[in-house]
Amino acid sequence: MKKHWIRNALFLGALVTGIRCQYPADGYTQPDKKTFLVINGELTGSYGKVTVENSVQEIGSYNNYATPPAVASVIYVTDSKGQKFTFKSGVKDSSFHAVTGETYQLFVQANGKMYQSTPEKVPVCPDIDSVAFRFNVNSDLVAANPLRNGFDVSARGKDDPGTENFYQWDWIHYIKVLYCATVKGSNPPQGLYCDGNCWDITKNPSIIVSSDALINGKNFDIPIVRVPFLEPPNRYYLRVEQRAITKNTFIYFESLKTQTQSNGTLFDVPSQTVFNPNVHSVSDPTEAVLGVFNVFASKVKIIYIDMTVDEPGGMRTIIPETLLQPFPLAPNAPCVEGPGRTKIKPEGWVD
Secondary structure, three states, X not given: OHHHHHHHHHHHHHOOOOOOOOOOOOOOOOOOEEEEEEEEEEEOOOOEEEEEEEEEEEOOOOOEEOOOOOOEEEEEEEEOOOOEEEOOOOOOEOOOOOOOOOEEEEEEEEOOEEEEEOOEEOOOOOOEEEEEEEEEEOOOOOOOOOOOEEEEEEEEEXXXXXXXXXXXXXXXXXXXXXXXXXXXXXXXXXXXXEOOOOEEEEEOOOOEEEEOOOOOOOEEEXXXXXXXXXXXXXXXXXXXXXXXXXXXHHHHHHHHHHHHHHHOOOOOOOOOOOOOOOEEXXXXXXXXXXXXXXXXXXXXXXXXXXXXXXXXXXXXXXXOOOOOEEOOOOOOXXXXXXXXXXXXXXXXXXX
């Protein structure tokens, strides 16, 4: 289906993978499995979420191992006024609203031990002045590659002068789909219509962070993603988010970016990994904890790239050869909520 071309093209265009070195096996000793506690917190103006779990890794290798979940009996956040906000692990709480300039501290009791974060202040986030897109041809790619002809998308704004600022950018793409299932064994491929409105979701798989060390007080133009020049659909939805993050969070994501580019995925934990920069065990500060307590403010821009109006120089879009055909006289298929699909109308969606 067309949507899979777009999803795969964005994924391939945004994700950078590395090459792992191989060493002779002679004299190699399998390292012991080690359990790490993972504490991830996100506090922002629209929600709060804290997730506590165990992760078993082999230090020095790239294998993951299943393990029972961490037992988090207490999770709460306090602000500078002493107000207390309680969370359930992994549950997004939209009733919580972090305030710009306010300071928050996280407390977690898990596996019989107490953990706490350093106090983190919500930074001020400058506006996104615009989300720009520019068509170009990547002549290094073969003609059939969807990313050969495409639009480079960037976020433009101005850094706040006089303060040390750290940023993160994220994006999400929605595409409205007609078919929510395929008919097994059908030739040519045939689909079952969705039983209502349904959107497929493509999320940013990469880490985009920056400090203002070289742009203090100046305008910035940050590359976000390359959109393939494809149709249908004729209008391409993209939601771009700019976050003002703390220094601790920047250090953490910068480290993750380096490790994932050289070692593979966000779940690899090589021995040189920088662990959680702002959450520690109260009884044992030397205990290695994964994750980060991320307190941020954000601004959002939603754009549509019209593949017909913005079609440059009369160049035609690439249309996939194989598209699903409707299956006649069949019941509709449900739109099943999940990480890659939703029935909820996206923010700013225009039919």
